[in-house]
Amino acid sequence: MLALKKEEESHLSSVKNALRILRSFTMDEPEKKISDLSTALGLNKSTVSRTMATLASEGFVYKDPETKKYRLGLSILSLSGIVNSNMDVYRESQPILNKLVESIGETAHISVMDNLEVIYLQKVECNHPVRFLTHVGRRNPLYCTSSGKVLLAYSNENTIETVIKKGLQSFTKNTITDPQKLRTHLKNIKENGFAYSIEEFLEGVNSIAAPVYDYKGRVIAAISVVGPKQRIQQHKVQGIAKKVVSAGREISTRMGYWK
Amino acid sequence: MLALKKEEESHLSSVKNALRILRSFTMDEPEKKISDLSTALGLNKSTVSRTMATLASEGFVYKDPETKKYRLGLSILSLSGIVNSNMDVYRESQPILNKLVESIGETAHISVMDNLEVIYLQKVECNHPVRFLTHVGRRNPLYCTSSGKVLLAYSNENTIETVIKKGLQSFTKNTITDPQKLRTHLKNIKENGFAYSIEEFLEGVNSIAAPVYDYKGRVIAAISVVGPKQRIQQHKVQGIAKKVVSAGREISTRMGYWK
DNA sequence: TCTCCTGTTTCATATAGAGCAACGATCGCA
DNA sequence: TGCGATCGTTGCTCTATATGAAACAGGAGA
Known part of the structure; x- marks a missing residue:
């Protein structure tokens, strides 16, 4: 083992390979062949083959016997149920999310930060x-x-600066790519108590979000509504935001936050 | 490597350990300590420690820095989204499931068979x-x-016999534990086109289910409603079953089945 | 402060996993 | 039908690497 970072020294390489393989499945490429994985991840064909056999034996991937292609297996679904049930926000937000969708008529989400995403x-x-x-x-x-x-x-x-340092890639003409602009923009969001995105990530898609607090008053999640710009129009933002913020407060209250 | 079954010969043991660790998390025990895992799975403490570090580095588990306990991580959630989107049934069933819940007023599920469960x-x-x-x-x-x-x-x-051979454990006084009874019971289900369970698995819980077909006419999933026996009463079974069967047919149609 | 119980790290050793190459199987195309 | 090309699996060899025992380092609790 030559020249690995301290942190990675104690990692098991074959396990890491397996996990990297799992994470390489995406929405756009939910099916993979051995050779694809081999070239994509720079691993030997036989290594991938044996790793996949192991993953399959535990139900983490499923091998289509006809095409010999692999898909993610249902063991993952079983685990995801546990992840959710273990998150307080998840439990508390369902009914409030439902109400919000009914009231606004747009799709709503609960989201958290993980790994700077x-x-x-x-x-x-x-x-x-x-x-x-x-x-x-x-x-x-x-x-x-x-x-x-x-x-x-x-x-x-610290987090903000790390994100900036990673680079502000432009997705649409509205994406904020200037670090200083982003900093002041984020300050405004804290003052207003909500955020909105007018086609900053996807063309034609707008969204509005508000914070969810835990019992210590820390922001642990966001609640948001998304929709096409034809329906979530700029002049409606304030009105919708009011409802989103109030839904966020409601979940926060259930999480033990009060103020 | 001494005396392993043919099938398992080519499996990577460290990967297998990692996957077994992941699968050991349950709804009832969503948090685990190193030493617990070590004794539960019969692995050395240091092996578990290193495996967990690797799993954590890829976001498959999350280590609470205070308690040092591990929980399943959000990488799993990301993967589960892909599993679902990849399943045709999942995509097609959402709105029909909603309608069914509205019409009957009980919780509804879509389920499939995996690993004899x-x-x-x-x-x-x-x-x-x-x-x-x-x-x-x-x-x-x-x-x-x-x-x-x-x-x-x-x-x-074949599948039926394998299930019988694995043993018909009794969960309630209504659980069918006699192989011959089960065989004829299953035949009746095929004739009726639906199944119901009157407290066969959980005391006080009844459920009714119907098949979902794919374009080839194979049963690939089941649609079901569950509820307490006070609400899903025996004399209501036929009426509810009719709705469940029809919902199942509707999904089947969307899957390309017609008959 | 002193235990007891954690989890992490060190170190030596055995071994398990990686790479190579050869083998079948399958596919596409002529 | 026959011939390459492509792909996944499997022996085999060798070394990198995962393992286990033990020592170490932190807490927690008494």
């Missing part, structure tokens, strides 16, 4: 047929989604 | 405050839940 824990869809923009477990950037900006705004300086 | 893919809750009997990803026996019995009834002889 927003990850969506929960989703309640509206009746409109525009769907599948997001999904539970999806990760998005912190600096150009409304939920991400809320989570970032209420985090510490 | 029922696993719940999707859940839509009713408004009644009796909750958390099941959750997405939960696994239950095939032979004493309505969804399990549907899936089993429409599977092949």
Whole structure:
């Protein structure tokens, strides 16, 4: 083992390979062949083959006997149920999320920060047929989604600077890519108590988000509504934000926050 | 490596350890300490410690810095989103499940067979405050839940016999534990086109399930409603079953089945 | 302060996993 | 039908690496 960072010295390489393989599955590429994985991850074919056999034996991947392609298995689904049930926010937010969707008529999410990204824990869809923009477990950037900006705004300086240092990639013409602009933008969000994104991440998609507090008054999650710009229009933002903020407060109260 | 079954010969032991550790987390024990895992799985403390460090580095577990206990991480949630989006049934069933819940007023599920168990893919809750009997990803026996019995009834002889051979454990006084009784019971289910469980698995809990077909006419999933016996009464079974069967047909149609 | 119980790290050793290459199986195309 | 090309699996060898025992380092609690 030559020249590994201190942190990684004690990591088991074959386990790491297995986990990297699992994480390489995406929404766009939910099926993988051995050789694809081999080249993509720079691992030997036989290594991948044996790793996949092990993953399959524990139900983490499923091998289509016909095409010989692998998909993620249902063991993962079993584990995800445990992840959720273990998160207080998840438990408390379901009914409030439902009410919010009914009241506004747009899809709503609960999300948290993980590994300098927003990850969506929960989703309640509206009746409109525009769907599948997001999904539970999806990760998005912190600096150009409304939920991400809320989570970032209420985090510490350090986190903000790390995000900036990683680079502010431009997704649309509205994405905030200037560090100084972002800093003041985030301060405004804290003052207003909510954030909105007008096509900052996806063309034609707007969103509004508010913080969720825990019993210590720390922001632990964000609640947000998303929709096409035709329905979430700029002049409606204030009105919608009021409802989102109040829904966030309601969950916070259930989490033991009061103020 | 001495005396391993052929199948397991080519499995990577350290990866297998990691996966076994992940699967050892349950709804009842969502938090684990190193030493617990060590004794529970018969692995050396240091092995577990290093494995957990690796799992944590890829976000599969999260280490509470205060208590030093581990919980499952959000990487798993990300993967579960991909599992779902990859399953046709999942996509098609959401709105129909909603309608069913509205019409009957009880919680409904979509489930499939995996590893000789029922696993719940999707859940839509009713408004009644009796909750958390099941959750997405939960696994239950095939032979004493309505969804399990549907899936089993429409599977092949071989599967049925394997389940019987594994043993029919009694959960309540109504659990079918006699192999011959189960065989004829399953035949009846196929004739009726639906299954019901009157407190066969949990005291006080009844359920009704119907099959979901794919485009080839194979049963690939079950749709079911569950509720307390006070609400799902025996004399109501036929009426509810009609609605469940029809919902199942509706999903089947969307899956390309027609007949 | 002194135990007891954690989890992490060190170190030596055995071994398990990686790489290579050869083998079948399957596919595509002529 | 036959011929390459591609792909996944499997022996085999060798070394990198995962393992276990024991020592170490922190807490927690008495």
